[in-house]
Amino acid sequence: MTDRFEAHLRDAEPEFRELLGRIPLLATPPLPGDWLRWEMLERHEVLSRAPIRAGTTILEVGSGPHAIATVPLAYAAGPSARVVAVERSRWDHFRTVVGRSGLGDRIGPVRGDARRLPLSDNSVNLAVCLHGIRSLHGEEGTVRVIREMFRVAPYVFLAESLPLARNGAQRAHLAMYDLREEVFSAAGGGRDDLHYAPLDRLVALVKRAGGVVERSEVLEVDLPHFLAYFPRARVETVPAGAHREDLLRRWDEADVLRRRDGEDHPPVGVVTASRAQ
Numbered sequence: 001m002t003d004r005f006e007a008h009l010r011d012a013e014p015e016f017r018e019l020l021g022r023i024p025l026l027a028t029p030p031l032p033g034d035w036l037r038w039e040m041l042e043r044h045e046v047l048s049r050a051p052i053r054a055g056t057t058i059l060e061v062g063s064g065p066h067a068i069a070t071v072p073l074a075y076a077a078g079p080s081a082r083v084v085a086v087e088r089s090r091w092d093h094f095r096t097v098v099g100r101s102g103l104g105d106r107i108g109p110v111r112g113d114a115r116r117l118p119l120s121d122n123s124v125n126l127a128v129c130l131h132g133i134r135s136l137h138g139e140e141g142t143v144r145v146i147r148e149m150f151r152v153a154p155y156v157f158l159a160e161s162l163p164l165a166r167n168g169a170q171r172a173h174l175a176m177y178d179l180r181e182e183v184f185s186a187a188g189g190g191r192d193d194l195h196y197a198p199l200d201r202l203v204a205l206v207k208r209a210g211g212v213v214e215r216s217e218v219l220e221v222d223l224p225h226f227l228a229y230f231p232r233a234r235v236e237t238v239p240a241g242a243h244r245e246d247l248l249r250r251w252d253e254a255d256v257l258r259r260r261d262g263e264d265h266p267p268v269g270v271v272t273a274s275r276a277q
Contacts, residue, residue: 008041008223016044019075022100026066026093035226036066036097042223042265043130044072049219049270050157054078056125059153060085061114061145062132065092067101069130074106083107084124086114114145119152127153133160134194139205146209150275156211158271161225162218163196169224169264172257177228179235179254183247186238199269211273218267225265229258 009017020040025033032038047069052058058077063070063085074083083106087094091109098104112118114136127149136142149156165171180193197205203216235251238244 012041012044016075019071019101019103022102023071023097024100030229031226036068038224038226039066039068040072042221042225042268043069044076045221045223046130046159046219046268046270047072047076047128049159049215049217049272050076050128051126051155051272052076053125055080057082057084057123059083059117059119059124059127059149061117061127061129061149062135063087063094063109064132065090065094067094067097067107069128070094070107071098071101071103073128073130074101074103077106079106081106084119085109086112086117088113114148115141117148117152121151122154124153126155126157128157128159130159131161133158133202133205134196135192136194138194142205143209146206146211150210154275156206156271156273156275158202158206158273160202160269161196161266162199162269164218164267166220166267167264168257168261170266172254172261173225173228173263174266175250175254175257176230176263179247179250180228180230182243183230183235183238183251186243186247187234188237188239196266197269199271202269202271206271206273210276212276213271213273215272216270218269220267221265223265225263228263 020037023037026036055078060070060073060083070085085107098107133142136145165174184192203213206213232251235247
């Protein structure tokens with residue numbers, strides 16, 4: 001682990017330090033081998049703002065292929081908790097990561113569409129979605145998912161990166177990330193990784209979904225972020241005439257910034273809300 005990583009772990013409890021040490025290193029160049037540990041550390045810091053009670057049942061929407069938030073969530077909820085991790089299709093490394101974490105007995109993976117959660121009404125105590133709003137296919141789809149979260153839980157906790165940059169490393173991250181939606185759509189892969197939404201829009205989405213916002217705030221996590229990067233070859237698949245040359249130029253400029261300044265997490269917006277009565 002790097003000195004910067006160790007600096008962020010100094011205030012973390014020894015048990016979480018030990019947990020991160022069990023998370024496998026992943027060789028996915030140009031990402032550093034410990035990128036998954038960094039991302040889990042960010043989720044751990046964000047979850048310190050969530051209304052998690054020990055021993056409860058928690059729904060996670062969008063667990064993803066690496067259980068990035070699932071493992072910190074299961075840790076935060078304690079040994080008698082149950083985390084229901086819902087994901088539609090991406091399970092690549094999920095079971096390996098969960099198994100290595102030692103928390104598999106707290107986690108139940110469920111394949112399903114968050115627009116129609118395979119859970120009964122009021123079946124969990126809290127529903128969370130961490131850094132997943134950008135993958136919910138637009139405003140209407142997001143509202144529909146949040147309504148489903150309120151159907152199964154009285155409380156919802158959302159966290160998402162914000163389109164804010166306060167230093168060069170955050171600007172480098174946004175320069176690369178802001179290409180993803182446009183490139184993936186133009187290349188024929190469908191829309192994904194939608195642009196980050198400002199905090200007031202997250203709040204508005206929660207209200208539209210029938211939530212009463214209890215708390216909203218901006219967190220400065222001061223951690224690296226490695227998940228904006230995608231290879232230049234993906235841009236090269238964009239058909240000629242679909243702004244291909246402009247996208248290639250912008251990718252090159254963003255990659256120069258990434259190599260020079262690194263990538264840091266933008267500020268993170270968090271929203272805690274209760275179901276409207």
